[in-house]
Amino acid sequence: MEPSPNEARLPSAVRQSALAFALVVLTLFGGLAFSGAARADGLDDTLALFLTDKFPDTQKAINQLAADAPPQAAAILDALGDNRLLIDPADHIVAYRTADGSVVDAKTGAPVANAGTFKKVRVNNALRVAVEGATGSLTLANPDPERRLAAAVDVFKTRDAKALPALKSQLAKESDPHVADALRLAVAAIVATSDSATSADRLSAIDTLKARGDQDAQSLIDSLDQRATDPAVKAAAASALSTIHTHLMSWGAAQDLWYGLSASSVLLLAAIGLAITFGVMGVINMAHGEMVMLGAYATYFVQLVLPPSLQSWSLAFAIPLAFVVAAIVGVLIERLIIRYLYSRPLETLLATWGVSLILQQAVRSIFGANNRQVSNPPFMSGALHVGGLEITTNRLWIIVLAIVVFVGLQLVLRATRFGLQMRAVTQNRRMAAAMGISTARIDMLAFALGSGVAGIAGVALSQIDNVSPNLGQGYIIDSFMVVVFGGVGNLWGTALGAMMIGVANKILEPVIGAVQGQIVLLIIIILFIQKRPRGMFALKGRAVEA
Amino acid sequence: MSPQLDRIGLVFVVLLAAAAIVVPVLSLATAANSPFNIPPYLVQLFGKYLCYAILAVALDLVWGYCGILSLGHGAFFALGGYAMGMYLMRQIGTRGVYANPILPDFMVFLNWKALPVAWWGFNWFPYAMLMIVLVPGLLALAFGWFAFRSRVTGVYLSIITQAMTFALFKEFFRNDFGFGGNNGLTDFKDLVGFSLQSASTKAALFSASAIALILAYFVARAIIGSKYGKALVAVRDAESRMRFLGYRVENYKLFAFVVSAVMAGVAGALYVPQVGIINPSEFAPANSIEAAIWVAVGGRATLVGAAIGAIAVNFAKTWFTGAFPEYWLYGLGGLFVLVTLFLPRGLLGLLLRPQRETAPTPEAPALAIEEGADP
Numbered sequence: 001m002e003p004s005p006n007e008a009r010l011p012s013a014v015r016q017s018a019l020a021f022a023l024v025v026l027t028l029f030g031g032l033a034f035s036g037a038a039r040a041d042g043l044d045d046t047l048a049l050f051l052t053d054k055f056p057d058t059q060k061a062i063n064q065l066a067a068d069a070p071p072q073a074a075a076i077l078d079a080l081g082d083n084r085l086l087i088d089p090a091d092h093i094v095a096y097r098t099a100d101g102s103v104v105d106a107k108t109g110a111p112v113a114n115a116g117t118f119k120k121v122r123v124n125n126a127l128r129v130a131v132e133g134a135t136g137s138l139t140l141a142n143p144d145p146e147r148r149l150a151a152a153v154d155v156f157k158t159r160d161a162k163a164l165p166a167l168k169s170q171l172a173k174e175s176d177p178h179v180a181d182a183l184r185l186a187v188a189a190i191v192a193t194s195d196s197a198t199s200a201d202r203l204s205a206i207d208t209l210k211a212r213g214d215q216d217a218q219s220l221i222d223s224l225d226q227r228a229t230d231p232a233v234k235a236a237a238a239s240a241l242s243t244i245h246t247h248l249m250s251w252g253a254a255q256d257l258w259y260g261l262s263a264s265s266v267l268l269l270a271a272i273g274l275a276i277t278f279g280v281m282g283v284i285n286m287a288h289g290e291m292v293m294l295g296a297y298a299t300y301f302v303q304l305v306l307p308p309s310l311q312s313w314s315l316a317f318a319i320p321l322a323f324v325v326a327a328i329v330g331v332l333i334e335r336l337i338i339r340y341l342y343s344r345p346l347e348t349l350l351a352t353w354g355v356s357l358i359l360q361q362a363v364r365s366i367f368g369a370n371n372r373q374v375s376n377p378p379f380m381s382g383a384l385h386v387g388g389l390e391i392t393t394n395r396l397w398i399i400v401l402a403i404v405v406f407v408g409l410q411l412v413l414r415a416t417r418f419g420l421q422m423r424a425v426t427q428n429r430r431m432a433a434a435m436g437i438s439t440a441r442i443d444m445l446a447f448a449l450g451s452g453v454a455g456i457a458g459v460a461l462s463q464i465d466n467v468s469p470n471l472g473q474g475y476i477i478d479s480f481m482v483v484v485f486g487g488v489g490n491l492w493g494t495a496l497g498a499m500m501i502g503v504a505n506k507i508l509e510p511v512i513g514a515v516q517g518q519i520v521l522l523i524i525i526i527l528f529i530q531k532r533p534r535g536m537f538a539l540k541g542r543a544v545e546a
Numbered sequence: 547m548s549p550q551l552d553r554i555g556l557v558f559v560v561l562l563a564a565a566a567i568v569v570p571v572l573s574l575a576t577a578a579n580s581p582f583n584i585p586p587y588l589v590q591l592f593g594k595y596l597c598y599a600i601l602a603v604a605l606d607l608v609w610g611y612c613g614i615l616s617l618g619h620g621a622f623f624a625l626g627g628y629a630m631g632m633y634l635m636r637q638i639g640t641r642g643v644y645a646n647p648i649l650p651d652f653m654v655f656l657n658w659k660a661l662p663v664a665w666w667g668f669n670w671f672p673y674a675m676l677m678i679v680l681v682p683g684l685l686a687l688a689f690g691w692f693a694f695r696s697r698v699t700g701v702y703l704s705i706i707t708q709a710m711t712f713a714l715f716k717e718f719f720r721n722d723f724g725f726g727g728n729n730g731l732t733d734f735k736d737l738v739g740f741s742l743q744s745a746s747t748k749a750a751l752f753s754a755s756a757i758a759l760i761l762a763y764f765v766a767r768a769i770i771g772s773k774y775g776k777a778l779v780a781v782r783d784a785e786s787r788m789r790f791l792g793y794r795v796e797n798y799k800l801f802a803f804v805v806s807a808v809m810a811g812v813a814g815a816l817y818v819p820q821v822g823i824i825n826p827s828e829f830a831p832a833n834s835i836e837a838a839i840w841v842a843v844g845g846r847a848t849l850v851g852a853a854i855g856a857i858a859v860n861f862a863k864t865w866f867t868g869a870f871p872e873y874w875l876y877g878l879g880g881l882f883v884l885v886t887l888f889l890p891r892g893l894l895g896l897l898l899r900p901q902r903e904t905a906p907t908p909e910a911p912a913l914a915i916e917e918g919a920d921p
Contacts (some may be wrong), residue, residue: 012821061871340887346615346703350842353835354882361875375557477712480705500624513717522713526706 013290024388043070043107046283047094050121051087066134066166076106078140081131086118093118137166140183145176152182156189164190184208192224210240212390213247213273251388256506262395264502265402266464268495269457270475271482272409273450274493278483279426280446283338283348287356288473290481291330291451295322295458296467301371312377315459322455329359330451334444357475361461364469371503380463396459405456410491412449422446427487481525487535497535549837549875550898555767555850559760562596566756570749581919589752591864593820594841595857596755600762600813602840602856603849604806607766609838610847612802613699613782618707619810620834622682623713624824626811630680631731631824632665634673635741638735651733652726678815679808685783686807687800694796694803695793700786707833715829730825735817748820754818759853762809767850769805778802836878845892855892 046068049061062080065073071470080095086095086103094106095118103112112118121133139151140163148170155163167187174180191197197205204222207225209217216451217242224238274288285291299318306314341348380394413419424432424441433439461471478501483530486497501521508517567770569584569592576583601623608614635650644654648661669675689710740747769775781788781798789795818824829832837856844855859881860920865873889895 079557144896254755280570280700284705337883344886344890346609346613347890349617349701349704350835351883352837352888354839354879354886357882358874361873361879379746406764431692477705479708484702484705515713515720519713519717522709526692526696526698529698529702529706 003466008341011152013318029399032095035291042068043072045104047076048092050085050090050094051089053087053089053121055120055122055124055127058121058123059130062134064139069138072109072137072514073109074135075129077135079106079525080121080123081128081135083123085121087121088118090117094319100311102474103460119263133160133162136160137163140166141169143181145521148174148176148179148198150184152179155186159189159193161190161194179256185212186236189220192220192461193225197227199228199233202230204237206236210243213244215248217376218244218248234491246390246445250274253389254389256510257503258389258391259397260506261499262502264499265399265504266460267475267478267482267502268404268498269460270454271479271486272406272491272494272500273453273457274451274479275408275450275486275488275491276422277447277450278480279488280422281338281342281443282478283345284352284354285330285333285338285447285450286349286476287333287359288451288454289474289476290356290359291326291454291472292458292475293363293467293469293472294326294329294469295455296371296374296462297367297457297458298322299374299459299462300367300467303374310376312379314377317383318462319456321454322459324455326455326458327448328453330454331444331448333451338447339440339443359391360469360473367469369469371468374462374467376463385510394463398463401456401460405453406491406495409449409453413491418442418445481522484529484535485525548898551848551850551894552767553751554848554894555763558772562756562760563876566753566760569756570702570746570753573749574746586748589745589748590802590820593748593752595856595860596752596822597758597813597817598837598840598860599818599853599904599906600759601837601855602754602844602852603762603766604813605837605908606810606846606849606852607769607809608802608843609841610849610852611770611782612799613785614799614803615704615838616707616803617704617831617834617838618709618711619806620831620836621711621829622686622807622810623814623817623833624711624714624718624828625682625685626678626814627818627824627828628725628731628814629674629677630667630735630815630818631810632668632677632725632736633671634737634794634819635668636665637737638733641735642733649731649763650726650731650886652721654727656721664724673864675815678811679837681803682807682811682814686804687764689838690800691796694799697796705739708834711829712904715826718826718829718894726825728826730823731818731825732823732825734819735824739792742819742822744776747815751816751820755820758812758816762812763804763849765809769802770849774798816829818896839882839885842880843889845891845898847896848892848894848898851892851894858893 003302042064046061046111049057049064058080062077065077069475070400071543076094076096078086084097085106087093088095093112095103095112096106097103103118104110119346136154139147140155142148142151152167154168160331160516164187165184171180171183172185172188183337185208188208191201192209205224206221209221209321219246221240225241227233228234228237245260270289270292273291274285277283277285298321299314302310302314302321304316306317310317321342333352337351337355340347343350376394380397382393384391384393384396411419413423421432421437421442424437425439427444429439432442458472461467465471482497482501484497485501486493486495504521504524505517508520510522511517567587570581573584573589579587587721592611597832597840605616605619608616608619614798616790622870638650640647642651642829644651644655646654649658650665653661668677689707698706717723717726718725725731734742736742737751740750742748773823777793778798781795788798814824814828836859840856840859841852842855843859844853845851863878865875865879874903885892891898
């Protein structure tokens, strides 16, 4: 039976479990029984202090309970804080009322008769504060390591100087290394923010904080440095600060890299469909971003109609639906518009832009202009911590999705007949037609595939962003840059292009700002086109002339 | 340019010149209740359309005659507008909310102490005029030099120009950039001493826009009619062939691109005092693409058609957004689709009889055209 963690809300449960725990301890560890008995004598003296019902005496009793930490202490202090501690000065009995209304002896826990003559121990605000502090240090001494750890972390956060003696005494006898670390940190935090700490204390605090090496530690050492006058302490603080700074910098860089990878994966999902359609047909579908938007709305739609029991499986429905919806719309665009504009790519640009306006307005009419929120399924919420890295699970899954889509598309392109035909049309449309490939059919299917993949990108985006009718607009330029950078007709190029642009963006962002970063990237891409007009992975041979 | 197109152009110019005289007279000299009176707000509205028409002519010069579909011409328009806006801001002087004689209100609000260098000299009208021409012109020169030299063509160029205006769009949104952030520049008071609120200033700006449109037409017409213009059309139709013949193709394109950008800048400068505000949304890529559809609706490679298209589409937009605000985007989107599919030569193409000279697509050049182009 373990003590309940909800101490504040369930005092009776705590009290009972504390008592039960005491019994267990007494029976299981016979060796402890002696010391328990020895303490009990001390407890009698302490309890006697309550009988006078004078504030200074009560204060003393609280302090002694906290210092001696007898098993009953928690229950007694709890009762005192709640005005449930009763005394009978005539019979020298200290007792408290339990949650079920019965009155039990404070020391033995045995029921007490004729409780009617008892009176309550008076408490003022200063005493309540003392009770809280004492309860805190009692938990520091709690037999359960988990509780001790939580208490130490609490003290680290509050930096309550009053807890220092309790921390130190517990630290001296602590056996659990994790708890010991936490205790040391708490001591260090108190020392760092104290004006009166000794140089030796400060030096050891610096050591402890340096080992922790995070933002909290940095600011603590900083405040310690300002209070200290000893040059040795100052020097140690400075060296610790620079160590922590380097440490934080390298984790910060790793975090930026992670954000960059995450941005890249979204970019890849959005751009890879464009790479297919642009590669095969040489036309830019300006409504490509709207395919992404449709995919996101498909996810939203699935969330709306799915019964609660199936919500955690929503993505299993959303991904196919998004693919199919976007693919159908894509085929319609290809069949009704683009096919008539093949020799006029610039006009395709304008016509598909018109389609994008219509699709945006249509979605706005159906779903409303407001942002919609799609909730993450349980396995995609939360975050992992790896060292100083925070890795959000939804972004991790999007990277996985991007890889799966990439591998899937490679398989389609390399291992299927349709993929072979598509590559042939990309390389040389007329030759492919001469070999008996129905280029019109390939165009249509390629458009369906590219648009469908854009729809899947929309599912991914809906997990990290709000869903709105102009969600896709921002992606067409970036996606095109990726395709230009990577070269047409090679998915590896698209992947590398997305990775470089995504990561470069996030690395430039903290250095020169988000907008300037994008401008610099744009200039780099324009300069890059100077060197390699057909991208990093250009098709070789006659395809260049096509 | 065919003689037939020239005749239409002449009629258009005469009509414009007439409007430049008649509209101010009707606006200022007739009583407010007279049936012939044109209220100032309408004068302003039509003045705005004329500025769009100048932008359309500028775009037609590069798209219709040089095959460069710039989706970033809105940026040149907005830069000209910002240059004019900066002049107008500095004219406000002590009449601003914070009554600072030097700093515009937004700088006082942002707690800036000194005028940024970019703003120096803008209190002087000739300097502002110079910047209206220079800033878009130089940007076009730098951008075009890089783009054309590396032979970025077709959809690549279109998207890169769109990226350019998108980058500027974002940059101008930032308060730190020093041009008023997302609020832009507004609350203008007067232009070379004339209040922007008065009906006579509005009428004068309308006339100025009409005259600027006439000038833009004549400049573009002169370029196209010259030997250089013929080479330009040849570049559009058979770029590689021209290069092999020894022409410096990139220089031809660059010249047209820069002239066009300057025209767009002037259009923006005339636009700002008439609408009373310039903000980063003028850089939005959608605006530039919309300008392309004006040209397409009117008819590419016609100049007049582009101007007519700009006026017609914007008139429709004003009416449509007033009558059915929900459906305007359907209408605009439909226009994009229908015009490109069914009216590749635009409204003017319906009027003109089919002829050898009408624009083929640069990507599928007909042999006859290449031979017909005089080197």
